[in-house]
Amino acid sequence: MNTSHHTSTTFNCKAIALDLDGTLTNHEKVITPLTKKALLEAQEKGISIILASGRPTYGIAPLADELGLDTKGGYILAYNGGKIVEWHTKEEIYSNCLPEDVIPEIYEYAKTHQHALLGYKGKEIVTECPTDKYVLEESRINKMPVRKVENLLDVIERNPTKLLMTGDPEEMKKAETDLAGIMKGRMDVFRSAPFFVELVPMGIDKAESLKRLLAIMGIGTENLMSFGDGYNDISMIKLAGMGIAMENAAQEVKEAADYVTLSNEEDGVAAALKKFIE
Known part of the structure; x- marks a missing residue:
């Protein structure tokens, strides 16, 4: 278990970006009750939830609804950052597409x-x-x-x-x-x-899309907490003021992180939120 680069354990978190497969969900592709509770509590504190995945928008939708993003607001960052949708209003904030040829x-x-x-x-x-x-x-x-x-x-x-x-x-x-x-x-x-x-499309990357979104939200990267386990999560883990890798993450992902939490089978997201958010 890494110790954090930060001296204090509390972190001024305003947004949480979460990879889905291998991070937010367990092997059955579900959000466990403890993790769900921790994220709902974070939202109560005014923290925005961003679901950032390579999945298409409608592959993320059920999890977004489960976390109340359809009513409370929050963002789906689909296709590894190729599309951003504000899930309460369904407004498409950003979209990039493959060249026709x-x-x-x-x-x-x-x-x-x-x-x-x-x-x-x-x-x-x-x-x-x-x-x-x-x-x-x-x-x-x-x-x-x-x-x-x-x-x-x-x-x-x-x-x-x-x-x-x-x-x-x-x-x-x-x-x-x-x-x-x-x-x-x-x-x-x-x-x-x-x-x-x-x-x-060229240059599609979770961090690049998060930068666009955070600028719109008026939130600095120093107030972002990112969770991931895969190579395509490294950029957003490095971007965040608090980048967190799952215990089940690839070694390079762990090396890029400020902190390594428990695995996706052990409510690693909930454990880190408990540690770093008052």
Whole structure:
């Protein structure tokens, strides 16, 4: 357990940014009662909650509703920062999308190599490969139904923020390298799980989007507490006045943090809130 870089244990927190999978939720993808209680108490103190995830907006919505963001206010930072929505008003504060010309190229690559490719349409996941086990995993994580389509290009939402390619880890490693080369300077390509390749606009990053949001909220980064466990959380952990890594986080994530809390199976979020927020 790291000790904090801060001398005092109390921290003037005005906003809490939370990654979801492996951080806010346990292995069953649920928020446990203790963590929920701690976050509701933080909101009572006037602290804003920001749910920051690679998931699409509607994959975050049930958790946002559970934490009362639909009534009390709060923010969904979806697609790893590609879209920000104020969840009480449903106002889209920021949105970034893939350049139109890359989408057919991604589609052709997926077809040629027989990888599953999926997009999002409202509250559904759309794909030509509805039985692919990794597509079904994306459906489980987000609690979003899968709809089979004949041609993905005809169906995906206009100006998508993200597409997701799925497949066996070794194949996705190669796909990540291939596409990073093909798309260099036009879009970003990264793996969010061994079997998921995220295809997103250039420079999409949780910290960059949080900076935009905090500026709108009138809150300084020194009053931000960020929680995460994955490589895509490092930037927002470093950005925050109090960056917290989960015990189950990757080593590099722990090294970037001010403090390491308990794991996502042990209410690590609640434990850290108890320690640092009066």
